[in-house]
């Protein structure tokens with residue numbers, strides 16, 4: 001009999017941090033599973049990665065390009081929350097609307113199908129807690145008046161703003177630094193497991209990434225311990241951890257890695273619009289080659305990619321050649337898919353090790369951690385499969401592995 005399935009996503013967790021973790025719930029799962037290091041997408045930023053996890057495709061199909069991007073049809077910036085300052089600079093209410101509603105309603109590509117849509121259509125009960133890519137088949141009303149409804153999984157919990165069931169969980173957004181969002185997920189998850197409330201659940205724990213941005217990669221041990229407690233709570237709701245694994249298969253991963261930041265650059269290209277955040281930037285320009293050449297030797301820039309006659313051109317320190325991309329995990333494939341995203345800039349910039357690009361408001365994570373580039377540190381993620389046939393090698397394989405688990409193996413879009 002096919003077990004029910006929980007996808008656990010610990011935002012920003014690096015493979016090395018997972019592999020050395022001594023926390024009990026993670027160790028228990030690792031002892032029962034198959035582990036590999038898998039590859040994220042580019043840019044390796046949460047909105048882009050979450051959409052790839054949920055849809056099984058690269059950004060050329062799901063169309064979420066970055067944390068901050070230019071909306072060509074609406075002639076405006078979209079900012080999903082690079083920092084509070086960047087959100088304010090882009091317009092607070094507009095940014096909240098984009099992040100909470102439009103990312104799923106109008107930005108997420110119509111050609112992409114989410115795992116919730118696929119499983120909902122097969123009659124399975126889907127659920128998601130706080131995962132930012134949520135498009136599904138069930139209409140939900142917000143807990144605050146005046147907000148539009150959303151279409152999401154059957155069991156849908158989103159930062160206390162949407163709650164398909166009354167679980168008694170505390171308010172999610174009280175204190176990021178002490179892990180209130182993961183604590184909210186734990187309370188909701190315990191409620192759902194106790195009631196056998198889903199066939200498939202995305203259990204998203206974002207507080208680790210928040211802490212790792214401040215403390216640096218592989219340093220946020222307290223935050224990891226709190227994520228571990230949230231997983232322990234979820235499993236304990238089954239009456240015991242062995243009982244949990246008797247009922248559920250588990251796929252545990254992160255969405256991207258993190259690397260250390262010790263230098264900040266402000267990226268500018270004369271005559272072009274630059275959208276920069278964390279360790280990736282995009283340039284919207286009529287002259288991609290000219291813009292790329294302008295960035296030769298620019299502070300913080302390692303590799304610049306653009307399309308010429310549909311083909312990828314990769315440029316580093318003024319030299320061109322696709323071998324530039326060989327140093328990165330799945331470098332060519334990820335760069336190509338990122339460039340073919342209709343919402344992406346014409347030129348994409350991957351930061352050099354140690355560098356971060358200041359965002360719209362000039363904010364950054366100097367002395368801490370960041371991600372977004374093509375480098376292995378930002379791009380490799382831990383991937384642990386428990387009770388599944390295989391561990392996906394890429395974020396874009398997760399959906400297919402989950403569909404295969406439910407016996408719903410459908411042709412994977414090329």
Ligand SMILES: [Zn+2]
Nearest residue numbers: 012046209213
């Ligand atoms: Zn992050």
